[in-house]
Amino acid sequence: MAQLADFLIKTSGQAPGRSTEATVEGDASKEVHGFASLGSAKDDEIVFVRDATHAAALADSAARAVITLPGIDVGARAVLRSLRPAHDFSRLVEEFVPRRRPPPGIEAGAQVDSTATIDPTASIEAGARVGPGCRVGARTVVASNATLVADVEVGQDGWIYSGAVVREDTRIGDRVILQPGVVLGGDGFGYVPDAEGRPVAMAQRGCVVIEDDVEIGANTTVDRATLDVTRVRRGAKIDNQVQIAHNCDIGEEALIVAQTGLSGGTLVGRRAIVMAGVGTTGHLRIGEGAFIGARSGLHHDVPDGARMFGTPATAERSWHRTVAALRRLPELVRRVRRLERRLSASADEQADEQTAEPGGEPASDSFDRNAGSGDASGGDSGRD
Amino acid sequence: MAQLADFLIKTSGQAPGRSTEATVEGDASKEVHGFASLGSAKDDEIVFVRDATHAAALADSAARAVITLPGIDVGARAVLRSLRPAHDFSRLVEEFVPRRRPPPGIEAGAQVDSTATIDPTASIEAGARVGPGCRVGARTVVASNATLVADVEVGQDGWIYSGAVVREDTRIGDRVILQPGVVLGGDGFGYVPDAEGRPVAMAQRGCVVIEDDVEIGANTTVDRATLDVTRVRRGAKIDNQVQIAHNCDIGEEALIVAQTGLSGGTLVGRRAIVMAGVGTTGHLRIGEGAFIGARSGLHHDVPDGARMFGTPATAERSWHRTVAALRRLPELVRRVRRLERRLSASADEQADEQTAEPGGEPASDSFDRNAGSGDASGGDSGRD
């Protein structure tokens, strides 16, 4: 614990005891031997509590050391107080449990073209392919069975995991991580009819640019532009199995969650958040800081800061009202039928509505025939 | 046929003629040279008929031998009667048309680290990579261009197909099949803001455990846990392009169909069935034996045995009623408008509702202006 506290205090630039950024309470001399989640922690492991809503679970945890916000009750545990417990916990993990790295150099069995330029501190594992004209920067890992096709540039401190494929002319910045199976630079899906109406591919001769600090999840695909650039800007984070079509532009520090598909030319603003399973029609713009709910289908531009949900996507409040109303739709049908009956009864009494309404349609209730309404008077209008 | 009958009877542990598990009727001496579907079978091939609903197609099939349930009319064909025709047919296929296997041993061109342990009966093909500290069990195949990164354990009788990538510290049981392009152990998608609000990755140092008899489809991704274990339990079967996020726990013999995405910490109960294209919000539980309809979006826990459909998902009966009502929604709108007119007419007669209702809104019919209702009196309220 003392060691951890020293580290945390040092890295957050705070003197001990001076700031909630990193103050130590309790027995700071306690030895900590590992990191764990609240539910699985053993006595000698340290945990973190993100916020007050997770604090209750701490009472049942065996952990005797914790990183959490100021003001959260930790019982008798040693505690590092931090304004960003998850962030600081993560930095501790990375410092004390570093990721295993291959040694620098080109391992025997790697397939490196003679015209490629590899920084001597980079690691090219056996089975990796670095094609003609490629450049790999300092301390970057190109793992086994990863492929840089040709004229690909990768900056410093990157990690191209196994099975990732980066096609020709792609430019990748510093500190970029491509998880296994990522494909960059595949041809975009664009076809035009020939004289006989057969689909013929539009030549896709643009490229992909991945800026610094971008991380891309497993089996995600980013297509090359038709003529210009498909760009993922600095600090954007993209989850697994996302599809980014040709000519998209993903803003700085945007987050795109799994299985979302962005059609050609979609623009995503800075720090926008696109949740899982979203789809967009082509050439629309998602504004800066916008939030798109999971599984939404976007057909129109989204203003900066807007929150959109549903398919077709609408503003959050409108969507909540529609979903709530939808849930009660069968009830609404019954209410309308009741109104119709009451009005007919009333009309019968007044004897002024005996004939069928011109152009009217029979009321139908077949859609809730299974609802036990006991009303056998309605008929299926047959129009569906 | 005789040979097939012998095999089937032997393997199902039944004496001939004693049980519907495997009785032979018709000319058991007929030669059978292959297996086929009902539609494509030639005269010397054997087919299966799963149940009575497929029996009609048998009449048009050229096949002279069939495996099917007791009681189904097969005409003059030779027949093996079985209580599980599809299952027994499949076992016959596997026995008589074994999958081609590479020979045991490490093929020239395989990249096996010197610290890896390979059972002598395992097959490591050319271009496969087995990294430091890995262990591969008896009769397991690691195919060309598959990658076991480091400290990966794979049990007996498994098959890691080409292009699959298993990252460090993953543990895989016996009889596990990873189809091409599967990724196990990619980093989970978890980011926290730093002091400037920039997303910073939470360290992902947990692992993935795949238990015995699990099968995983092509290009499916299973992320490693943040701190603990992402687990796929014994006998679960997962289809292609499924996304399983960090810290999920997939129950024994659960079935997860293609392109479904399970958010972080989703728990799937034993023998639950999740159909294609489903999405879940994080940290929910799908009960044992539950059934989730295709393309559903789950926001809440699902009880054991429940059947859920739609987005947001609701119980099956409720969903059917909502879908049916939704289909008639334009009609309902017309019915309400008619009621409004009748009530206004009635009110006019009574002369007691001449003034606009306070706070009321004009009736709108612009949404069915194309419906040919002939009603031109309504206007677009302009609120959408």
Added chain:
Amino acid sequence: MAQLADFLIKTSGQAPGRSTEATVEGDASKEVHGFASLGSAKDDEIVFVRDATHAAALADSAARAVITLPGIDVGARAVLRSLRPAHDFSRLVEEFVPRRRPPPGIEAGAQVDSTATIDPTASIEAGARVGPGCRVGARTVVASNATLVADVEVGQDGWIYSGAVVREDTRIGDRVILQPGVVLGGDGFGYVPDAEGRPVAMAQRGCVVIEDDVEIGANTTVDRATLDVTRVRRGAKIDNQVQIAHNCDIGEEALIVAQTGLSGGTLVGRRAIVMAGVGTTGHLRIGEGAFIGARSGLHHDVPDGARMFGTPATAERSWHRTVAALRRLPELVRRVRRLERRLSASADEQADEQTAEPGGEPASDSFDRNAGSGDASGGDSGRD
């Protein structure tokens, strides 16, 4: 420009000046040094304008040469008039900016089985695997870390990109492109219960056939048939991350857009268009020339030429009406409540409906409690 015009005129089989297929206007001697999009073009680059809706952007473009339809105003620019500007532009790009190809032959570091047959003009790159019994045709590229497992046939002029995996017995025609990470021939997802109810895989011993001129996008998966053939017919184009299950049959020149999933046995007709993110239940047929809107969920056959949208999918007109009505559903709820109040008031006056309606349900308005209606009389019926 003169050179381009010569080429275009030659390849379109038209004599100069004779046809709108390829007539040159303006200064045909102008030098053109590259191809660009309207927005990024420099002075010496040529652009194309697809149709009149894009013509306005031309005015702001620096390009002094353009390919476009007859009749579109291009100012003082040199222009090639064409009836298919995009198509002809693309052919020019391909002619003048050819894709970089690896040299013919088997590169050192390729893993080619001794029983494979490779045309001497084919290119097998380092790290590629061509397994036993495979055949690779003239001028076809098998790129680094691509895998042809066994007994795979690939025709002429194909391109199997890095990371693609083609499993045993797949047959691939001429001019086929598999983008990185494509998986052909994975086992279909079919399980039957054994005597204890455990899921057991149905043997998948059919194959995949990819006909001539098919193109398949990155990380798309096509499963082998259970017993027969999963077929993608001549000229079909499939985008990224599409899932095509066992026994599907994709029609000639059909287009399947990204992240669509076709369940087992789906038939797609000739020149049908299936937009992104669509899902189908098994064994249905999409008719010739049908159009399926993005994110639709199909439960039934689709007639030839039909246009379907939504989940469950309905005909386009019906879907538009439902979506419009859905957007106004909260308003409809208020209108019904107003009718109920008016009728109650009317009934009160007539003193003939004082008692609760037998079997009736209380009107509920809790779903728009946030809508500011000022109506506090309703209660949540609690049935949801």
